[in-house]
Amino acid sequence: MKLWQSTSFITWLLAPFSLLFWLVSQIRLFLFRKKILKSYRSPIPVLVVGNISVGGNGKTPVVVWLVEQLQQRGVKVGVVSRGYGAKTKQFPQLVTKQSSAEMVGDEPMLIVQRTGVPLAISPNRQQSIELLLSQFELDLIITDDGLQHYALQRDIEWVVVDGERRFGNGFVLPAGGLRELPSRLKQVQVVICNGGTPQVDEHLMQLEPKVAVNLHSGESVPISDFIGKHCIAMAGIGHPPRFFTMLEKLGIHLVRTQGFADHQDFNAQQLLALTDGQQPLLMTEKDAVKCQAFAQENWWYVPVSAKFSEKSTACLLEPIFKFLGKEYERKTSQ
Known part of the structure; x- marks a missing residue:
């Protein structure tokens, strides 16, 4: 939201509610740390890929990249997700390539289609982990989002930051777009900067189409x-302008762009109204998993892949292998 990128009268009007949000979250965190509120310890290591701000930071491409890198090196990895936007009421649930994006959520569907990784969804991540471990022999669990889900203990924390928007106006919800303050980054093992200029000790990620x-x-x-x-071009992601800007930088002339809400469902009539039938309609891979059933001949999706330098790749992966007691194998293609 543009409101969250700057400070205005509305920001200060909402500031007392942000203070209340921060106080409640700090009390909750204190109760977990003092073990007054119960948390679950997985029998195998857990790595969280999350963020401290609301949506659109590039978290899913990081999860896909990490899963692929670990699979290439023989690590048996599974993924758990809340399944945000899923219409199913049956939790926990395994997501397969035959699942419906409408029922299980667009991001879990995308991850499974790209990687084939064992993945389970549930608002209760303990249930998802137990389901995966009952059916697969795994070395590591990656949780897609859930940095603030302190009911699940974790061994490694990665945070993805939007390199262009950074932390907006610096306020937590609802006056700003932060779930936690930037000081939280001092407690995590890895900070990934999606585009823009990385700060000291951040790893630059480029999304490559x-x-x-x-x-x-x-x-x-x-x-x-x-x-x-x-x-x-259309995009129903956390920050649609990023997708449009990427296409324009490639030299594609966009005569019309349409942003939608993150995780929004689509129907044929809604998307047919965007085009005259002659011009190609470009969308994100996350949107495509929900449009397959009524796709037209000139509809295309543009998958993006996370790209890191060779140095960052080693810095990101070696600690995981050391933690798992495995030998890290360098790959020439990252």
Whole structure:
């Protein structure tokens, strides 16, 4: 929200509620740390990939990248997710490539389609972990989001920060977009900066698009095929302008852009109204998992992959392998 990027009269009007939010969260955290509120310890290590601000930071590409890197090196990894936006009432639930994005949530569906990783959803992450461990032999659990889910004990914490927006006006909800104050970053093992300029000790991540995939046929073409073309773009993610800016920087001419709410459901009529049928419609991979059933021939999604330097890759992965008691194997392609 633009309101959260600067300070205004409304910010100060909401500031007392932000103070209340902060006080409640600190009391809750204190109760967990003193073991007055119970928390669950997984029998295998848990790594949290989360953020201190509301949505749109690039957390899901980090999870996909980490899962792929660990799989390539022989680590048996599973993922748990809250399944935000899922319409199912059956928890916990395994997510497979045959699942419905509408029922299990768009982000879990995307992660499974990209990696094939064992993944379970539930608001109660203990239930998800127990379900995974009952069916798979795993070395490590990655929790997609859940930095503030202190009912689950964790061994490693990664935080993803939007390198362009950073922490907005610096207020916690509702006057600002923060769930916790930036001082929380001093307590985590890794801070990843998505674009922009990383601060000291942050790891720069770039989101790299290489292809566009046709929703109707599955055909994959180089994204460069769209350079100079007039296209329409839509995005139902935490920060839609990032997707539009990425396409424009590639040289794609966007005659219309349409942002939607994060995790929003779509229908055919809604998206057909965006285009005259001639111009290609470009969308994110996260949106595509919800539009497959009614996709048109000129609808394309643009998957992005997280990219880190070789030095950052080693700095990110080596501590995990050391914690697991395994030998870290460098790969030439990151």
